[in-house]
Amino acid sequence: MRNSLRIAVSSPNPSASQRLIDTAGFLALEWAAPFAEVVMAEDGDVVISSEARAIGGILRMPASESxxxxxxxxxxxxxxxxxxxxxxxxxxxxxxELSNWTLLGTVLRAVSFSPSTREGAAISRLIRAKLESGEVKERLLATADLWAKEVVELAIKDIATVNPNRIRSWLTEQAAELESATSIHQILRSRYDDDIRQVISQK
Known part of the structure; x- marks a missing residue:
């Protein structure tokens, strides 16, 4: 879309753990903001560095892709x-030199992760969650969703401060696309519940 919000996920820290966290943040934002263009790059309307609490975003990946x-x-x-x-x-x-996606594939294969940093501790929790109950996965997902929501809200607020006309135009486009929906809340809630059930059922 011409007025779509572009959120770039990038970090000045090139470590493997931070790059994995950035990938998790990318996946969390893609799910939380389908109306935005989310990229792993250094340029965008907003450029953010992902945080350890976004690690649950990795659980948004379809089982086939994982x-x-x-x-x-x-x-x-x-x-x-x-x-x-x-x-x-x-x-x-x-x-x-491995790509972010190859690093993710490596983590998905791992049976354990011994951390030394805050980011590493989050990765360790993710690996343990693969072997634990659905409740643990649900907590990771909820935390990642909250992080992504905060990022999107701050991004919109920042752009609105600089260019309110752009946000007004963007919201008009969004309203037009959603005009046929009888209940936005029900649609989003249904999607969330279905997604949670699918993630929990994956082993």
Whole structure:
């Protein structure tokens, strides 16, 4: 869309752990703001660095995509079972040139993660959540959703301060697209509930 909000996820910290957190933030924002253009880049209407509490965004990935990324990482020739250990700089002792998606595939294959940073602790919680109850996954999802909502609200507020006409035009476009919906709340709530059930049922 011509007036769509562009949110860029980028971090000055190139560590493996922060890049994984950025990927989680990207996925959380994609789900929370389908009306926006979310990119992993250094330019946008708003440029943000993801936070550890966005880690649950990774659980938004469809099971088929998670499996594909996990299987693709096998080509790295890492030991099995894969036990990752983070150093004090947020790296895991693997090729630092790997893409964010390859790093994600590596984490999805891992059976444990020994953290040394706040970001690493979040990654460790994600890996444990794969083996624990649905309630743990639900908490990670809810925390990531809240983070994404806060980011979107701040982004809209910042743009409205600088260019209120753009926000007005954007809202008009959104209203036109949603005109046929009889109950926006019911649609969003249904989507949320269905998505939560799908994530919890995945093993």
């Amino acid at each position: 499996k594909r990324l996990s299987e693709a990482s096998i080509e790295l020739g890492l030991e099995t079972p894969l036990e990752l250990v983070e150093d004090g700089n947020g790296n895991w002792g693997i090729d630092p």
